[in-house]
Amino acid sequence: MNNGILVACHDCALVQRISTLPKVGLVRCKRCSALLFQSSADNIDRPLALYVTALIFFILANSFPLLTLKFEGRIETTTLIGGVSTLYQQGMIGLALLVFLTTVLVPFVQLISAIWALSALKFQIYKKSLPRLLRLFVKSYPWGMMEVFMLGIFVAVVKLADMAGIVMGVGAYCFGGLIFIAAAAASSMDLYLFWERIALSPSAIPSDQIQRVPLVSCHSCHFLSKTPLNRSLQSFCPRCGEPLHARKVDSLARTWALVLAAAILYIPANVLPVMRTVSMGSEQSDTILSGVIYLMVNDMWPLAIVIFVASIFVPMMKLVVLVYLLLSVQLKSIRFARDRTFLYRIIETVGRWSMVDVYVVTILVALVKMGSMATVEVQAGMVAFAAVVVLTMLATLSFDPRLIWDVREKNYD
16 A cells, blocks of 8 residues: 555545645645645744734733723723623623623633643643644634624724724734734644644454444544444544544534524514614614615725625525535535535635624624713624524534535446
8 A cells, every 4th residue: 555644535525645745835635625734834833832922912802901982071991801791781691602702712712722732742741631622622713703803893993983082902902913823823733743643542443343344534633544334333533532423413404404593583683673872862773784884875885895795695695505505415416516515615714704793783882881872782683693693604514515525426336
């Protein structure tokens, strides 16, 4: 057998042998062009330094005020935790928890797990917890949305500029620095290097039960291992401990359920008001679309386009694309498999940016709380909208793009 790395593509399931990995660069799937490996010149020291720096910026960003509002002689400041607290006080517990998870807890867990893993690798301290730590880092990635929150800060500043004096605080600048540093750290971190340095444990399947068994790729570390043909025997990845499945369990049924729930909530999310503004005795309720129209009327076209795309077009596009992918698999279509896989990767990447409107409202309710002079309150439409974003993200994660290629290969057998 030729030397090299045997790997199965996580998007199309093609098993392929990579003879050599470049010291710096990318390796893509031969069939669907999915990214298989990403390596950099300095695999440990550079990302470790960047993640430590990012953690410092993260602490500063959450310790100092993000924005300061000056209105009619009054001054209001807010931190990220202050925005979460205001949502909780207004009775939006679920929304407050979502904002806290995506902007505070998950990013903090990602930074700590990356620093811990890099330190263990650098000083060759291989603990049993390291595989679980790396799994946590990989699985939590879609739910850390600091860069989306930064866009929310920018949108909130533009919206409040005509209403009152608005000053960006130290926390906002630290958030900006954090995003660039974290992005550089992520791009320089070679996960393949981590997994290859973790010693493999014996398979949990008894040797006398393994005869002719297929190779199955782990969802977390992409290690190819054997799983029994008897599905009643649960097997686990010998490298990271992840339960092994040839395909995501009940992928089509789960995705359909999530898509239908999101489609139902998409209507109230766009019809019901997302926030209510009280200013000098007058009240105004805004939907997502009315907010876009407000930006257009005030000649803020670039920002209006961003909000329209992120909050209205992207959720709708995700629903349409997911329905198309589900139907194409169930109808056993063999056409445009590569294009459908590419569509899946697009919605997987852009879906999280729909959270920007949630963050804008979080900042507004935290800053504009001056009693009868000016107050912003969250309305039911924002809860429905946040649910749509979460459900479409879960639907994307539950769909298995390898099913697209399974149909194609069965027809070619």
